[in-house]
Amino acid sequence: MNVLVILIPVSLILGGAGLAAFIWSLRTRQYDDPDGEAMRVLIED
Amino acid sequence: MTAACPACAAAPAAVDMALPKDVVQLSVPAIRCAACISAIEDRLSGVQGVNSARVNLTQKRVAIETELAPEDLVQALAEIGYDAHPLDAASLGAGDDPAGRDLLLRLGVAGFAMMNVMLLSVAVWSGASGATRDLFHLISAGIALPAVLYAAQPFFRNAWSALRVGRVNMDVPISLAILLAGGMSLFEALNGGAHAYFDAALSLTFFLLIGRYLEHRTRSAARNAAKELAALEVHTAQRLSGGKAQTVPIAELTPGDTVLVPTGVRVPVDGHLLSRAAHTDRSFLTGESEPVSHESGAVLNAGEINLGRPFEMQAEAIGKDTRLHRIAQMVETAETARNRYTSLADRAARIYVPAVHLLAGASFAGWLLATGDLRHALNIAIAVLIITCPCALGLAVPAVSTAAISRLYRLGFLVKSGTALERLADVKTLVLDKTGTLTRPGFFFDISTLSAAELGVTKALAMSSAHPLSKELSAYLGDINPAPLEDIEEVEGRGVRATWGGTPVALGQAAWLGALQDGLVLKKGDQIHPLPNQEVVAPDAKAMVSACQEAGLKPQILSGDTNTKTAALADAIGVTQYRAGLSPEQKNDHVADLERRGALACMVGDGLNDTGALSTAYASVAPGTALDAARSAADVVMIGDRLARLPELFAVARRAVYLSRMNFGIAAAYNAIAIPIAVLGFATPLMAALAMSFSSITVIANAARIGLRS
Known part of the structure; x- marks a missing residue:
């Protein structure tokens, strides 16, 4: 059961990191143009 | 203003500088693919004076940071084959959607918290017991309670505003279920109980927020589209002062101003005609298709379209005082069918809300009387509240619409x-x-009745006039070489005359040219040819x-x-x-x-x-x-x-209504199975989680069928 001491913080940190990444993507307006973003991967630079 | 901000008066230039750079919004309906995006952005970035250009494919718009006038940018896009229309920034508003972003943030918080708590719950369901289980419940409580209190606020607010005026809506049982589940589970977790519903409280919030967000998106998409239509109409007028025309926003006109109304443009204000004559289309007011002639001094209403030569008018009523606005206002305040209509979701809530409260209350009372165990009775009542699938009901209509x-x-x-x-x-x-x-509007006559020379003359006359009817006629005649004309003269509201190789020719109103018919005629020498114009179906x-x-x-x-x-x-x-x-x-x-x-x-x-x-x-x-x-x-x-x-x-x-009804049926079917289990006290948190997820996903999947066939 000692493994829980590591695993629980790890799961909490990963979940928190996911939430932080989501909030960041929301703040930088990455959901404003879903169709456009899907198309932009096809543009060669 | 000076009192509120003394510095502003002292340095007005500083205020201007603080404003963001001009952003021009263009609507480009033809944007479809990746190639369009890069073509438009590359073209606009190449224009001198453009700081940046960004295409929004979802809204089919381009936002350009520039000091240039929109017309220059429209021209630049026309060169590479894209039709663009400038959008009026004032009608468009900020174009931002803070409410939508707020809902998404709450949805994200509920989602991530739900995943973490679910991870711990799975361990409990698969047999963790004793101190481990209690620890897991406590960690879940630490994640779930703040998350729920933040994420479920839209439901709490709605429920509270309904309760304050003595009414119930769908959000009342939802808030009750979320709060009771959270509170009861906290009590259980602190006292080493076997069942905690933290994951249920979170997934309830999560699924219902999806429904709320979908509803919001539908509404704001419609609002944006309507705003864009309004923004497409450029709200400017040509004001004449000292013999020069100046383009100003309609709102800046004052009664007494002289306004120039170009051909084909709507009259911007109510007022009376200063020019000698005018010809307008007021079908929007009367429904009559025939244009109306006006003489100097005639009253003109905002919204009429100038069909003749440009004319001058004196403004009398502007904006809110125009007849157009008053009629539109009357329409808005009138009681309408849509105000009286009760939506499908509201009708469902009216049945559902009392039923679920009665059921939960009855289970609580029944178990309390039968066993005398307050804690157990409360647990069962909460299980009933959670398991009656408000998620599926909350999603049934928004997912389909x-x-x-x-x-x-x-x-x-x-x-x-x-x-x-x-x-x-x-x-x-x-x-x-x-x-x-x-x-x-259009033409409907046999062009073979005219000789080649007459066709050439007609084409040339039609091309030399800016009257919309002439343009229609020119288009109707198609690819004909115009005859060479001399001394072309356009007579206001009447027609065009010229000479063709010494012969006087004219195109215009029959009465003007001395013909007996109605409508448009061609006169060549003394000969008259009617050119019947009529509406085309x-x-x-x-x-x-x-x-x-x-x-x-x-x-x-x-x-x-x-x-x-x-x-x-x-x-x-x-x-x-x-x-x-x-x-x-x-x-x-x-x-x-x-x-x-x-x-x-x-x-x-x-x-x-x-x-x-x-x-x-x-x-x-x-x-x-x-x-x-x-x-x-x-x-x-x-x-x-x-x-x-x-x-x-x-x-x-x-089909949408059929699928919404079917979704209510699916929710009812889940309830028919889940409610007896919950009332009899066999419900577990695992069962609640399964029922909630499955019913929500079936409802969403069923809604997606609208795209399959219709």
């Missing part, structure tokens, strides 16, 4: 109100306006009418125009019922009468004379070319020439 509205958007229909689909599905009568909706009208009849709708025509013209049109497109010569009030009464008789009507119209009927009708559709007032009165706006697609609108609406 979001899917249906986005499908209709692709077909060219903007659905402006959420309940419009439900009302469109009930419609039994299709009421059509004539002028502008079913007809287009919209090409898709007949197919649309027969498709609607097949779908069980009874079409009829209401027109402000003459009986002869209306009868001819009705006959041409296969409509048997029609009424002509109606005033706007009569149209309104007729539509209201149809509703009283249960023949629920969908009004399709574009003029101001239809606006009353559009808002009285059970459901209404306006073409995108309609007046602002007509568009804002209608539930659905058709973009482009989509008359032929009208039957599809009804088909999608009917």
Whole structure:
């Protein structure tokens, strides 16, 4: 059961990191143009 | 202002500098693919004076940071083959959606918290016990309680505002279930209990927020589309001062200003004519297709279209004081069918809310009486509240209407109100306006009756005039070489005359040229050739009418125009019922009468004379070319020439209602299984989680079927 001491913080940190990444993507307006973003991967630079 | 901000008065330049750089928004309907995005962005970035350009494919818009005028940018895009229309920044508003982003953030918090808590719950369900289980419950409580208190606030707020005025809505049992589940689970976790519903509280919040977000998206998409239509109309006028025309926003005009109205443009204000004569189309007001001639001093109303030469007028009433605005205002304040309509979701909530409260209350009382165990009885009551699937009910309608509205958007229909689909599905009568909706201005005569020389002269005369009718005629004649003319002179509101190889020729009103007929004639020497112009039936009208009849709708025509013209049109497109010569009030009464008789009507119209009927009708559709007032009165706006697609609108609406009803059926079926289990006390948190997820996912998957066939 000692493994829980590591695993629980790890799961909490990963979940928190996911939430932080989501909030960041929301703040930088990455959901404003879903169709456009899907198309932009096809543009060669 | 000076008192509030002394520094502003001292340094007005500083205020200007603090404003963001000018952002020009262009609507480019033809943006479709990745190639369009890069072509447009590359072209605009190459223009001198453009700081940045970014395409938004979802909204089919380009935002350009620049000091240039929109016209230069439109020109730049026209060069690479894209039609662009400048959008009026004031009508568009901020274009931001803080409410939507707030809901998404709450959705994200609920989602991530749910995943973490679920991870711990799975361990408990698979057999963790004793100290481990208690620890897991406590960690879950630490994550779930703050997350729920933050994420579920929209439900709490709605429930509270309903309760404060002594009413209940769907959010009351939802808030109750979330709060009780959280509070009870905290108590259980602290006291080493076996069952905790933290994951249920979170997944309830999560799924319901999805429904809330979908609902919000549908509404804001419709609002944005309507705003964009308003923004497409440029709200400026040409003010004459000291002999020079100056483009100013309409709002800046004052009574007494002299305004220049160019050909083909709507009259911006109410006032009277200063020029000698004018020729306008006031069909939006009366429904009559014939243009009206005015003499100096005549009263002109905002919204009329100038068909003749540019004229000058003196402004008397502006903006809110115009007749156009007053009529539009009257329409907005009138009690309408859509205000009286109770949506499907509200009707479901009226049955569901008392039922679920009674059930939970009865289970609590029953178990308390039977066992005397308060804690156990409360646990069961909470399980009943959670397991009765408010998620599926909360998602049933929004999931379907979001899917249906986005499908209709692709077909060219903007659905402006959420309940419009439900009302469109009930419609039994299709009421059509004539002028502008079913007809287009155009020509209809045999060009072989004119000789080649006459055709050349006609073409040349038509090309030399800016009158819309001349433009139509020039287009109707097609590819003909214009004859060489001399001494071309345009006579205001009458026609054009010139000489052709020594012979005087003229194109214009019959009366002006001394002919006996009505309408437009060509005069060559002494010979007169009539060029009958008449309204042309919209090409898709007949197919649309027969498709609607097949779908069980009874079409009829209401027109402000003459009986002869209306009868001819009705006959041409296969409509048997029609009424002509109606005033706007009569149209309104007729539509209201149809509703009283249960023949629920969908009004399709574009003029101001239809606006009353559009808002009285059970459901209404306006073409995108309609007046602002007509568009804002209608539930659905058709973009482009989509008359032929009208039957599809009804088909999608009917299917949407069918799928919504089916979703309620699915939710009821889940409840029929889950409620007895919960009431009898066999429900576990695992069961609640399964029932909630499965019912929500089935409902969403069922809604997606709207795109499959229609």
